Amino acid sequence: MMSASMPTLRAHALARFNELGVPTTKHEEWKYTSLRKLVDELDSVLDSVLVDELDDVLDSVLVDELVSELDSVNVSKDSLKTSSQTSLKTSSQTVTLFNGTYRPDLSTLIDVEGLTICELNDELVASDEKVGAAFTTAAPIDAHAFVALNTALATSGVVITVAKNATIPTPLTITCVNDAQTENVLTTPRVLVIAEEGASVQVIESHHAQGEHTAVEVGVTEIIAHANSNVTYVKLLVDVGNTHHIGFTGGHIYRDAVIRAHTFCIDGTFTRNDLELKLMEPGASAYLDGVSVLNEEQFADNHTVVDHLVPHCHSEELYKGVYDGKSTGVFNGKIFVRPQAQKTTAYQSNHSLLLSDRASVNAKPQLEIFADDVKCSHGATMGQLDEEAVFYLQARGIGRDEARALMTYAFAAEVIERLPFDDLRTYLEERVANKLGAQP
Amino acid sequence: MIIDIKDLKAGIDGTEILKGISLTVNPGEVHAIMGPNGSGKSTLASVLAGRDEYNVLGGTVEFNGHDLLDMSPEDRAREGLFLAFQYPVEIPGVSTANFLKSAVNEQRKYRGLPPLEPAAFLALMRERMKLVEMDPSFLQRSLNDGFSGGEKKRNEIFQMAMLEPKLAILDETDSGLDIDALRIVAGGVNALRNSENGMIVITHYQRLLNYIVPDFVHVLWNGRIVRSGGKELALALEEKGYDWIKQETAVA
Numbered sequence: 001m002m003s004a005s006m007p008t009l010r011a012h013a014l015a016r017f018n019e020l021g022v023p024t025t026k027h028e029e030w031k032y033t034s035l036r037k038l039v040d041e042l043d044s045v046l047d048s049v050l051v052d053e054l055d056d057v058l059d060s061v062l063v064d065e066l067v068s069e070l071d072s073v074n075v076s077k078d079s080l081k082t083s084s085q086t087s088l089k090t091s092s093q094t095v096t097l098f099n100g101t102y103r104p105d106l107s108t109l110i111d112v113e114g115l116t117i118c119e120l121n122d123e124l125v126a127s128d129e130k131v132g133a134a135f136t137t138a139a140p141i142d143a144h145a146f147v148a149l150n151t152a153l154a155t156s157g158v159v160i161t162v163a164k165n166a167t168i169p170t171p172l173t174i175t176c177v178n179d180a181q182t183e184n185v186l187t188t189p190r191v192l193v194i195a196e197e198g199a200s201v202q203v204i205e206s207h208h209a210q211g212e213h214t215a216v217e218v219g220v221t222e223i224i225a226h227a228n229s230n231v232t233y234v235k236l237l238v239d240v241g242n243t244h245h246i247g248f249t250g251g252h253i254y255r256d257a258v259i260r261a262h263t264f265c266i267d268g269t270f271t272r273n274d275l276e277l278k279l280m281e282p283g284a285s286a287y288l289d290g291v292s293v294l295n296e297e298q299f300a301d302n303h304t305v306v307d308h309l310v311p312h313c314h315s316e317e318l319y320k321g322v323y324d325g326k327s328t329g330v331f332n333g334k335i336f337v338r339p340q341a342q343k344t345t346a347y348q349s350n351h352s353l354l355l356s357d358r359a360s361v362n363a364k365p366q367l368e369i370f371a372d373d374v375k376c377s378h379g380a381t382m383g384q385l386d387e388e389a390v391f392y393l394q395a396r397g398i399g400r401d402e403a404r405a406l407m408t409y410a411f412a413a414e415v416i417e418r419l420p421f422d423d424l425r426t427y428l429e430e431r432v433a434n435k436l437g438a439q440p
Numbered sequence: 441m442i443i444d445i446k447d448l449k450a451g452i453d454g455t456e457i458l459k460g461i462s463l464t465v466n467p468g469e470v471h472a473i474m475g476p477n478g479s480g481k482s483t484l485a486s487v488l489a490g491r492d493e494y495n496v497l498g499g500t501v502e503f504n505g506h507d508l509l510d511m512s513p514e515d516r517a518r519e520g521l522f523l524a525f526q527y528p529v530e531i532p533g534v535s536t537a538n539f540l541k542s543a544v545n546e547q548r549k550y551r552g553l554p555p556l557e558p559a560a561f562l563a564l565m566r567e568r569m570k571l572v573e574m575d576p577s578f579l580q581r582s583l584n585d586g587f588s589g590g591e592k593k594r595n596e597i598f599q600m601a602m603l604e605p606k607l608a609i610l611d612e613t614d615s616g617l618d619i620d621a622l623r624i625v626a627g628g629v630n631a632l633r634n635s636e637n638g639m640i641v642i643t644h645y646q647r648l649l650n651y652i653v654p655d656f657v658h659v660l661w662n663g664r665i666v667r668s669g670g671k672e673l674a675l676a677l678e679e680k681g682y683d684w685i686k687q688e689t690a691v692a
Contacts, residue, residue, distance in 0.1 A: 386529070388529050389529045389530075389531050391491060391492075391513060391529075392525065392528070392529040392531070393531075393539070393542075393543075394490075394512070394513040394514045394517070395489050395490070395513050395514075395516075395517055395522075395523050395525075396517055396539070396543035396599065396603065397514050397517035397518045397543050397546045397547040397550070397603070398514060398542050398543055398546050399512075399514050399546065400512065400513075400514065402542070402546070403514075406534060406539075406542065407531065407533075407534065409533075410531070410532065410533025410534045410582075411533060413533055414532075414533055439542070
């Protein structure tokens, strides 16, 4: 809930970021995720990029130290490549956030009944009651330092509103382009999805990089799923190159509503995803799944929180990871079942496949259950390919490398198969198969 | 001659299990290898198929004019060797149809043949499944995943029907089967028997040999073939058990 004016909120957020600081590995939630390298990059990014607008907003407040570090360099917006070449061809509707800024000129917007897409800016937050009420509820600035940073810096995001009982027939793609062609950039894409009562929408959030310089992307997405609504949210890190992505997605799920969140980390030097879904009213459901397929020195950390606040809610979670080369994965899955949340059903599983001696994974399921009449389970496995199965395939004439690729692909495909869109499924199957050297 | 095994010695973890096996299989022949538990029957199957935890300690195996022991497991299969597993492996996420498509097309590629057209391939699968009375719905299911013991063994014979090997080694394919499943599996095997191919049928029980009638029976004991004969040898074993042979061997 927004009561303070935007500049004040931004100032608070920036102050909060300064207070919290960039987390170190001493912080429980960042234990396996070292930001040391990133901090160096971030410093240089902050040095070279300035967010002019912020100056005005912040002049009165306690952020002098940070502001003084920021040089007055304008982001060059003439060097844009159009985002079309990197965007997915899976949907007719494409919203582009270019270096965190909503760009209708780079978006493909078609009139669809019940769907409203507009810039998320200070003015809208102040003037639109629904937007104002929703903004920063599912991603409060206290959530973690980077949510605060995003809130402080993001001035031109996008808000997607789906009207009561409207069903949006085709998925909507939000393309977040990180353009580091001419210099290092810090981008802060901000998305707010509001599904009104009974609404149904599918949102694909796809992150892209271009250019040889470093992009640090600190993104926040909030999803408010009102009663009986149905939101599918797909987060794609498939074409992010050397972008350092730190993204937070928060969802509030009301009575009988459903959020299905699918997260794919198929590319990226450094990725940290936080996904927090709160089951706010009885009958709410959350489905979370994701797969990371990493090699070389790639790093991906998925932190998820499913918070059962009330009775009769359901959650199901499946995260998988394939780690080759010197890659590293982290999975931390928290499930809270609050004292009043009786009749909760909550299931979580996490499976990791290590293809190389030098790859590693840290997995931590964490169930905190304070109600007594619930069904909850979790399971985690970590291992290598089953050599007996590899031999079985070889004994039928399939080469050893192909056999390993086939089995690895099958392991990852279990998550891809859950996607409800054929085009996107095919696209991901091809990308994963290519990365693994398998036939889809 | 399909396969010529000469004085094969092999073991695992430094223990010699096969202590000099010689066996020749010609086209059109079915050889049964019987023996008590621990005699080396499954080791023989594993060594021939190329399972790498076994070490070959001596002897030669010529298969189709090639040095079998020098080949990878996949190349042995591509040359026409097929092992029906005693314990078929469950592979979640890989459908039976996709698996067979990969296997058949890899083998065709090795032989310089183009891949089969999908429609023709599907028709072929449906036809060959009938041999072992498998329902077509199995094609879309993950390989052996959740299959019953009998379904897994029928699936092995179905794969054999698809791959049309020159030499099939059936490793205790009858173990754990009830009489109906045994009859179906044996019926499939018999339908695939012809004058061009050969089979080595490894079994602990004579019962299977009522259904798959062998040309030769060999008794394996303590890593050696201690007696060979015709199908009547299996009957004698059924009647008298293995002790009789063990004693004779010990005396000799």
